Amino acid sequence: MRIERLGQDKIRIFLTFDDLSERGIQKEDMWQEVPKVHDLFTEMMDQAYNEVGFDATGPLAVEVYALPAQGMIVVVTKGKYDHHHSGLGAPYDDELPEEVYEMEVTMEQSDTILYSFDDFEILIEAAHVLKHMLEDAGRLYKYNGKWVLQLEPEELEEVKVPAVIAVLAEFGEATSVTPAMLEEYGNLVMPENAVHLICNHFKRQE
Known part of the structure; x- marks a missing residue:
């Protein structure tokens, strides 16, 4: 708590x-x-x-x-x-x-899934693991010094939701921020296709 x-x-x-x-x-x-x-x-x-x-x-x-x-x-x-x-x-x-x-x-x-990442490098790792499960998904915010990835239910196949959440939980942390707070106080970095864009522009650490 x-x-x-x-x-x-x-x-x-x-x-x-x-x-x-x-x-x-x-x-x-x-x-x-x-x-x-x-x-x-x-x-x-x-x-x-x-x-x-x-x-x-x-x-x-x-x-x-x-x-x-x-x-x-x-x-x-x-x-x-x-x-x-x-x-x-x-x-x-x-x-x-x-x-x-x-x-x-x-x-x-709310069915919105929100996870925060302290470090962008960790988010890059998570995105590369997620890209096989997600086609065009994700909105990325910077909020309170952290990177917050937002996924909407319509972007996910229902059967893949538990696997997606398992990956997010491995790399990131469940956040207490709500979508409304992100919209009002967060800095929108990638409005759509965040997972795809991160994978295209940033390579995983070797």
Whole structure:
């Protein structure tokens, strides 16, 4: 579980599939109200408080992004209590329990595959291994000092997806960045056919 502070009232939590499976949670469970998910959320908020000082009391907007190869990204934004709409009435305003999470949850599922590479040479190696599986695929960004390769589902044959992900995981790292963040904050280096272009212009290290 990786926690990043995005602002005074906002954090991003990156959960890998290993994080979920260790807690007995399947990806599909995140879409349902189950006790394990509540326990996981409580654990995330405790860790967020300990690591980055994020106090999660009060109303929270929780955005969950499910990604096929990486895991899940949870963005938590803190709101402010509105006593007029708390539903408890004036006599109870001072008795609101501290450990109450009022969550408004929105969920999005994306089939986009995103992996980051610290070094361009490593990306070149990965591209040469991938080129036999991918014809015309890949968009390349530079983001936060790393190279991020983005693959869309329509660019891949479904049967090849596990093999492609295995190669990406061997050379790169699952990233907590979303396609929308890349589009807004990343530097687009190759808008299309990135794997093919990298293989054409750069040779593998001997």
